[in-house]
Amino acid sequence: MSYQFKWSVLWSGQSGGWLLQGVATTLAISGLAWILAVGLGILAGAARTVPWRPLRLAGTFYVEFFRNVPLLVWMFFWYFGVPPLLPRGVQDWLFNHSAEFWAGMFALGVYHGARMSEVIRSGINSIPRTQFEASVAMGLTTFQAYRLIIVPIALRLIVPPATNESLNLLKNSSVALTISVAELTFQTRQVETYTAKAIEALTAGTLIYLVLCVSIAWIMARVERRFAIPGLIARGG
Amino acid sequence: MRRMLSVVVALAVTLALAAPVGAQPDTTAKIKETGVLTIGTRTGSPPFAYINKDNQWVGFSIDLVEQLVKPAVEKEVGRTIKIEKKESTPPTRIPLLSSNAVDLIAGTMTDTPQRREVVDFSLTFFYTGAQFLVKKGSPIKGVNDIAGKRIASQQGSTNAKIIREKYPQAQLREFPDQPAAFQALIQGQVDAYTNDGIQLAGLKAKSPNPGDWEVVGDFYSEEPYGMAMRKGDVKFKAAVDAGLRNGFESGKYFEIYDKWFGAKGELPYPMTPTVKAYLLKHSGK
Amino acid sequence: MAGAAIEFEGVSKWFGNHQVLTDIDLAIVPGEVVVVCGPSGSGKSTLIRCVNGLEPFQRGDLVVLGDSLASAGVRMPALRTRVGMVFQSFNLFPHMTVLENITLAPVRVRGLSATEAEKTARTLLERVRIPDKAGNYPANLSGGQQQRVAIARALAMQPKIMLFDEPTSALDPEMINEVLDVMTDLAKEGMTMMVVTHEMGFARRVAHRVVFMDAGRVVEEAKPEAFFAAPKSDRAKDFLSKILSH
Numbered sequence: 001m002s003y004q005f006k007w008s009v010l011w012s013g014q015s016g017g018w019l020l021q022g023v024a025t026t027l028a029i030s031g032l033a034w035i036l037a038v039g040l041g042i043l044a045g046a047a048r049t050v051p052w053r054p055l056r057l058a059g060t061f062y063v064e065f066f067r068n069v070p071l072l073v074w075m076f077f078w079y080f081g082v083p084p085l086l087p088r089g090v091q092d093w094l095f096n097h098s099a100e101f102w103a104g105m106f107a108l109g110v111y112h113g114a115r116m117s118e119v120i121r122s123g124i125n126s127i128p129r130t131q132f133e134a135s136v137a138m139g140l141t142t143f144q145a146y147r148l149i150i151v152p153i154a155l156r157l158i159v160p161p162a163t164n165e166s167l168n169l170l171k172n173s174s175v176a177l178t179i180s181v182a183e184l185t186f187q188t189r190q191v192e193t194y195t196a197k198a199i200e201a202l203t204a205g206t207l208i209y210l211v212l213c214v215s216i217a218w219i220m221a222r223v224e225r226r227f228a229i230p231g232l233i234a235r236g237g
Numbered sequence: 238m239r240r241m242l243s244v245v246v247a248l249a250v251t252l253a254l255a256a257p258v259g260a261q262p263d264t265t266a267k268i269k270e271t272g273v274l275t276i277g278t279r280t281g282s283p284p285f286a287y288i289n290k291d292n293q294w295v296g297f298s299i300d301l302v303e304q305l306v307k308p309a310v311e312k313e314v315g316r317t318i319k320i321e322k323k324e325s326t327p328p329t330r331i332p333l334l335s336s337n338a339v340d341l342i343a344g345t346m347t348d349t350p351q352r353r354e355v356v357d358f359s360l361t362f363f364y365t366g367a368q369f370l371v372k373k374g375s376p377i378k379g380v381n382d383i384a385g386k387r388i389a390s391q392q393g394s395t396n397a398k399i400i401r402e403k404y405p406q407a408q409l410r411e412f413p414d415q416p417a418a419f420q421a422l423i424q425g426q427v428d429a430y431t432n433d434g435i436q437l438a439g440l441k442a443k444s445p446n447p448g449d450w451e452v453v454g455d456f457y458s459e460e461p462y463g464m465a466m467r468k469g470d471v472k473f474k475a476a477v478d479a480g481l482r483n484g485f486e487s488g489k490y491f492e493i494y495d496k497w498f499g500a501k502g503e504l505p506y507p508m509t510p511t512v513k514a515y516l517l518k519h520s521g522k
Numbered sequence: 523m524a525g526a527a528i529e530f531e532g533v534s535k536w537f538g539n540h541q542v543l544t545d546i547d548l549a550i551v552p553g554e555v556v557v558v559c560g561p562s563g564s565g566k567s568t569l570i571r572c573v574n575g576l577e578p579f580q581r582g583d584l585v586v587l588g589d590s591l592a593s594a595g596v597r598m599p600a601l602r603t604r605v606g607m608v609f610q611s612f613n614l615f616p617h618m619t620v621l622e623n624i625t626l627a628p629v630r631v632r633g634l635s636a637t638e639a640e641k642t643a644r645t646l647l648e649r650v651r652i653p654d655k656a657g658n659y660p661a662n663l664s665g666g667q668q669q670r671v672a673i674a675r676a677l678a679m680q681p682k683i684m685l686f687d688e689p690t691s692a693l694d695p696e697m698i699n700e701v702l703d704v705m706t707d708l709a710k711e712g713m714t715m716m717v718v719t720h721e722m723g724f725a726r727r728v729a730h731r732v733v734f735m736d737a738g739r740v741v742e743e744a745k746p747e748a749f750f751a752a753p754k755s756d757r758a759k760d761f762l763s764k765i766l767s768h
Contacts, residue, residue, distance in 0.1 A: 080420055095387060095426050100410065133576050134613035138627035138679060139603035148626065149615050156617060177392075178417060180410040186392070193393030229616045231661020 009195040010204050022187030023208060029101060029183060030173045033108035034166060040113025045120030045154075046146050059117070066114035071175050074111050079103035079179040104176030112169045119161045123154035159224035166220065167213050184208060264340050264466065264473035269314040276302055277325030277339035283439065284503035285345045285363075285462075294322055297497040298343040298464075301362055301484070304493060306341070306464075309480030313472065331355060334467055341466050341477065347395075348463035357474055358463035360481045361519045362490075364512045366456020367396040368434040370422065370441060372449060377429045379454030383407040389418040389427040396431045399458050415440065433460045438506050461519070485520045527552045527683055527714045528573055532582035535568065535738075542568050543579065544738045552682075555715045557725040557746070560735035561761055566718045569735065570685045573716065574605040587682055603631055606676030610688040612668040614660035614675070620647070621656040624675045632679065639678070646674040650704050666697030670704055677708075684708065686717040720765060726750060734758045 009015055040062075047059030066074070079100060083091050094102070127150060135145035155162075174185035182190075188205035192198050268274055278286040278298060286296035303320060311318055325333050325342060333339045334356060348358040369388075371377050377386060384406035390397040392411040400409050410427055412418040419440055422430045430437070434452060441450045466473055484490035491508075498506040526549040535543040542565050550556050558566045571577040572584055575591055575598045583592040589601055614623050624646060625639035634642075647653045650670035652663075660668055669689055676684060686705065690698045702724050709715055709728045719725065725732055725746050732749040734742040736757045742749070753759045 076417075076420075079426070080424055083426070084424060091425065096408070099426060128611070128613075130609055130611055130613050131615070134607075134609060134615075136599065137574055137576060137602060137605075137607040138675070139599050139631040140627060141599045144630060148630065153615070153617055178413055180389070180412050180417075180421070182411070186411070189393060194398065229661070230659035231616070 005200065006195075006197055007200055009191065009197045009200055013194075015191045015195065015201075018187040018190055019184070019204060019208065022182065022184035023212070025101075025182055026170070026173050026184040026212070029105050029108065029176060029181065030170045032105050033112065033173070034169055036105070036109030037112035037116045037165075037169060038162075040110065041116030041120050042151055042155075044113065044117035045124060046151060048117070048121050049124045049150075050142060050146070052142075063114045063117050066111055067118075071107065071111050071172055072178060074107040075104060075175055075179050078107045078110075082106075100176070100179045100181050104173070104179055104181045108169060108173055108176065112165065112172070115168070116162065116165050119158050119165055120151075120154055122161075123158035124150055126157060127153050153229065156224075156227050156229050159220055159227075163217055163220040166216060170212060170216065171209065262467040262470045262473075264470050265310070265313055265476065268310060268318055268340070269316065272316060272318050273321055274302075274307065274310060274318050274341065275321045275323060275339045277323050277330055277333050277342045277344070279326070279344040280324050282345050284497040286343070297493065298345070298362070298462075300493045300496070301481070301490070302341070302343050302464075305484040305489065306343075306477050306480040309483065310473075310476045313476040330465070334465060337467075340473070341464055343464045345462060346465055348461045349395075352465070355468065356465040357468050357470065358465055359474065359477045361461040361463050361516060362481060363435070363462040364515050365433045365435040365460045365462070367399065367431055367458040367460070368437055368452050368454045368456065369429040369431050370419075370437040371429045371451055371453055372422075373451050375428065375451070375453075377453065380404065380457040383429065386429060387427040389421050389430040391415060391418060391432055394432065395458050395460070396433075400431065419444075435504075435506055439504055442504055461515075482520050485517060525552070526550060526585070527554070527587060528716070529585045530569075530572075530582070531585065533572065533579050533584055534581040535572070535577065535579040542738050543572070546582070546740060548733065548740060548743070550714065550716065552714050553712045554730050555709045555713075555717065555728055556731045556733055557729040558716060558718045558733045558735060559720065559722075559725065559761070559765075560741075564735040565738040566735045567687050570687055570716050570718055573683070573685055574602045574607055576607075599631075603627075603679050604681055605683045605685060606679060606681035607685045608669070608672050608676055608687065608689045610691050612660070612665070612672045612692070614668055614671055616660050618659075619656070620652075620658050620660070620663070620671050623660070623671060624678050627675070628678050642678055643674070646677050647671075649677075649707070650674045651700070664697060665693045666700045669693065669697075669701045673701075673704055673708075683714045683716070686715065686719065688718050688720070690719065690721060722750070722762075722766060734761070736761075 010019070044059045044062050047055045048063070050056060082103065083094060083099060086094070131153070132145055132150060135149045136142065140148065173183055176183055177186040185205060188201050191204070192201035195201065278296070280286070280288050280294070282296070284296055285298045286294070288294050299322070307318065307320060323333070323339050325339060325344065330342045330344070330346065334342060348361060352358070369377055369379070376382060383400070383404055385408070387408045387410060388400060389410050389412055390400060392413050397409060397411050400407055410421065412421065415432070415436070418430050421427045434456065437452045441447050441452060444450060464477060466477065481490070484493070494508060495502065497503050498508070500507070528550040530546040530548040533543055533546040534541065546569065558569060560566045568577055572579055572591070573586060575594065583590050585591070586601065587604055589597075591601070594601055615626070618626065621640060621643055624643040625636065628634040628639040628642065629636060644653065644656065647656055650673055652667055652670055655663060655667060655671070660671070663671065689705070690701050693701065698721070702721060705715070705717070705724070706728050717724075717729070729746050732744060732746050733740055734749070734753070734755070741755050742753060742758050749758070750762070753762055
């Protein structure tokens with residue numbers, strides 16, 4: 001008796017629908033978390049380079065605090081730890097409106113924001129200090145200098161490492177299944193338990209993640225070329 | 238890590254299933270030769286099988302093996318034998334059996350049609366079914382009250398499947414492990430947690446304030462626990478079943494049940510008449 | 523000194539324990555062109571970077587167009603708009619075209635409309651003699667062209683004072699003159715200028731005064747003819763002999 005492959009379990013019955021739902025949820029939670037992560041990453045990454053100590057300390061605190069605690073713990077924190085701090089009515093509303101999704105999104109976004117900020121900080125640090133001086137010498141405020149000059153240049157420099165971090169975020173979104181978010185890995189397991197076809201289900205999950213990651217890498221490569229600084233980044237294409 | 242584990246398990250299952258089945262297995266002959274019956278059981282599933290405070294590996298399932306199955310097997314092989322215990326978990330138990338590392342799974346394994354395609358099961362030795370754990374005074378009294386309510390379950394369990402298919406109005410939240418699901422219940426993220434009644438009773442008993450919780454509802458699924466052995470091992474299965482059947486007939490089984498699940502037992506879970514009738518019916522009486 | 527555009531009053535500055543400026547007293551009147559020279563490490567760059575607040579100082583005061591920088595605080599960005607600065611390394615913003623580089627501050631800081639700012643920018647590009655490069659990115663310009671754009675960018679804020687921090691040191695020799703010519707034009711138009719440079723020819727032709735610095739102090743100040751003909755201090759003599767010998 002050897003293992004009988006039955007690939008049709010992936011599209012027969014409810015499996016196909018579940019996998020599609022899983023992809024949609026994974027993309028939704030990762031997409032929103034990515035926006036949050038990039039936003040926080042820019043703020044914290046920039047804060048750690050400004051010539052004002054309290055802001056630097058605040059940025060450092062955020063980064064070290066959030067990236068040095070496992071993501072799983074943050075999932076539990078946002079799902080179990082935060083709601084009790086809210087008024088009872090808000091809690092009930094949240095629990096009936098996918099509290100687990102929002103908790104997972106925050107956990108993912110805030111955790112990866114801390115990691116993203118390190119990428120952005122290294123981008124900012126690679127820009128000569130004199131760019132900042134030239135900006136403020138024209139009368140721009142520090143905030144304007146960051147918003148108009150420093151951050152836009154840094155973002156263009158860090159596309160490759162940011163791509164890496166974005167892929168990590170996508171893959172880490174599977175941790176949200178621990179707080180009952182029905183994302184792709186969750187649905188893969190669902191297919192596995194319903195059909196007892198572990199290899200087919202795992203293969204499907206693996207291939208879908210692969211396709212998602214390759215697509216993201218492709219999009220980011222296009223973005224990189226589109227916004228490349230003339231003469232600064234000499235890349236093919 | 239989690240995905241890694243799944244892959245390993247999938248591979249183990251494949252290997253186990255792919256193992257060539259040559260001659261019919263004959264565990265009794267092997268036991269006759271070695272004098273040892275090796276069982277696969279749990280270390281952390283009180284009161285079925287667990288390591289207690291005195292570091293002894295004990296439990297209801299183990300007692301059944303020691304006191305009912307062992308004498309029957311000894312009779313069959315014509316010599317005294319020794320019981321050896323090995324740890325087995327849900328992902329590892331079937332591979333352990335297929336590879337001859339253990340001869341009998343005696344823990345908390347539910348007898349299902351899918352599993353019967355791979356292994357044989359003994360007579361049912363414990364019967365439970367899905368119920369709900371709720372805060373005392375909850376409006377949920379059973380499976381008919383769950384429409385619109387948030388219900389936690391363990392991912393991949395039969396209960397989750399039944400709720401999803403038959404009670405789609407309930408908002409199902411599936412958690413990968415019991416502690417997270419119970420935490421969600423404590424905090425009000427969900428209104429009830431559904432699992433096998435015996436599991437819920439255990440959870441309630443271990444919680445800091447058992448009085449705050451109630452296990453409610455009739456069984457809306459059947460979870461008969463059986464001992465698993467290699468498929469087609471006719472003589473061995475006959476011996477195991479004979480041991481259990483003797484237990485039911487002599488009343489010894491009910492003494493052991495009372496020791497673990499009686500009012501003064503490790504986990505009070507009184508046997509309902511329905512359950513008793515079920516067990517006796519399936520023992521062939 | 524009444525009516526001075528820039529007035530250093532006993533300015534001292536330290537980097538940690540190391541004193542880089544010591545009791546600087548210096549006044550520059552409107553329309554004056556002052557060349558600051560001296561050996562490297564003498565503090566000349568630090569001196570002019572103080573004028574628009576890029577370097578804080580610890581003692582004394584620096585009054586620029588009537589405002590004390592020691593007490594400027596949050597008004598510093600506003601004060602800086604009246605002082606243009608040109609750096610050794612050009613510092614154009616690489617992700618913006620020449621036109622965007624020049625119009626950025628007029629639009630963002632002075633609140634000009636985009637069309638107004640662009641009109642001014644094109645006039646300035648004429649003035650620095652590269653009207654056809656408006657749409658180019660900095661990376662596609664030669665060093666000399668980049669530095670002229672940097673000058674146009676500074677002028678776009680209509681500053682009262684222009685600071686030049688070694689504006690030709692990073693240029694290939696054949697490009698130096700195109701930048702110096704633009705600076706000479708500017709001087710003739712009456713701009714108040716402080717220029718840190720080793721271009722002694724420029725100093726001789728254009729400057730009204732030469733300030734020689736060494737070890738964080740102003741050692742000598744004189745009209746260029748006098749300074750080059752007969753420097754008073756030994757250190758200036760030594761410096762000139764090295765710089766003019768090649």
